[in-house]
Amino acid sequence: MEATVGVTLLLLSAFFCFANALSSNYYDHTCPQLEPAVIDAVKKAIISDKTVPAALLRLHFHDCFIRGCDASVLLESKGNNKAEKDGPPNISLHAFYVIDNAKKAVEAQCPGVVSCADILALAARDAVALSGGPTWEVPKGRKDGRISKASDTIQLPAPTFNISQLQQSFSQRGLSMKDLVALSGGHTLGFAHCSSLQNRIHNFNASLDIDPSMHKSFAGRLRSICPFHNKVKTAGATLDSTSTTFDNAYYKLLLQGNSIFSSDQALLTNKKSKALVSKFASNQNEFHKAFVKSMIKMSSITGGGQEIRLDCKVVR
CATH class of the missing domain: 1.10.520.10 (Peroxidase; domain 1)
Incomplete structure (x- = not known):
């Protein structure tokens, strides 16, 4: 093995x-x-x-x-x-x-x-x-x-990943813990469908229905949006309170127990990643600087590219 x-x-x-x-x-x-x-x-x-x-x-x-x-x-x-x-x-x-x-x-x-x-x-x-x-x-x-x-x-990397799984996924691509936390800040933009967060608000484990790390009122709001037998495919929640602005609200909400994914919450289960979350929550400029470095690093990963497509949907 x-x-x-x-x-x-x-x-x-x-x-x-x-x-x-x-x-x-x-x-x-x-x-x-x-x-x-x-x-x-x-x-x-x-x-x-x-x-x-x-x-x-x-x-x-x-x-x-x-x-x-x-x-x-x-x-x-x-x-x-x-x-x-x-x-x-x-x-x-x-x-x-x-x-x-x-x-x-x-x-x-x-x-x-x-x-x-x-x-x-x-x-x-x-x-x-x-x-x-x-x-x-x-x-x-x-x-x-x-x-x-x-x-x-x-x-x-799945929204249900724990910190070890996240670290492994990123390290396999040459990305560090700081890259992981900084790139996770991309969740300051966007929307999550109910299917990606159900595991935290319904049948969390054998004894608890809701993830105890989630703020109760926040979990209650998500449960009203995403009931257990949700049939509305478009239902869900924004990833942070300013979902069209690239700021550090994601980290602030994470520290308050108002994060959407298990993979977000996982950043608080490791001493190093938690310290980075706190740093970015208190200093937006530090987050922006780290995000830029990590984006350049990630976007410089190359694979087996061989051509210049004339139409992005099909190979030449």
Whole structure:
């Protein structure tokens, strides 16, 4: 068993490598208007849908954690192959059209030059910045992957994970405990469906119905939104009290027992991660700085990308 785990970790570390070839000025000469084109597409989408920033950030995260940041999450299922976007954890992903619109605008300026993976990384950055969060120089030069399998989505960290499972998932991708806590702060944007939080508010264990680490009034509100036999697929709750603003409210609420996922609460079960939660809760600037470093680190994980797709939904 130990040998099998060792081999698995070795293979993962070989697959999820950090790219030295990425550069912030990669397209300066070949596609100088790339970044304005992407941010314009994101801005237009946000005007009509305030959930777009959270969706784009989640798309990028789910892309990088499977095969590295290679835009495999954007590919459509074809024939007998069920793609990542149709895997159980990814069914609720949306805002794919924003990337498609950005890609069309970029292709009009510099055809066949910019990868969908780079456009997704830029769009995620713009989504954060346009929501009041920090901005940063995105390293570019990723290639698009040709493989996308729904079965691989089992590798994504689940909202029910404990701290050990979270640490293992992140460390396999070269990400530290600080990266884990900082990137979890992305939950300051977005919405959770009832299915992702039922385990904390109904039949928590053999003797308790509600997770005792959750504030009682908060749990009561969630139970009213998500009854045990909930049949409303769209029902759920925002991930924090300012779900369209990229701030540090997520960490403040976490310390108050008002977190949504088990994986959020898990950050308080380890001395080091709890200290980081407290630090980010008390200092938004520290959170923003840590988030930027961790996003650059995560978005620089590369896999087996080989091409520049002309259409982000299909391989060339």
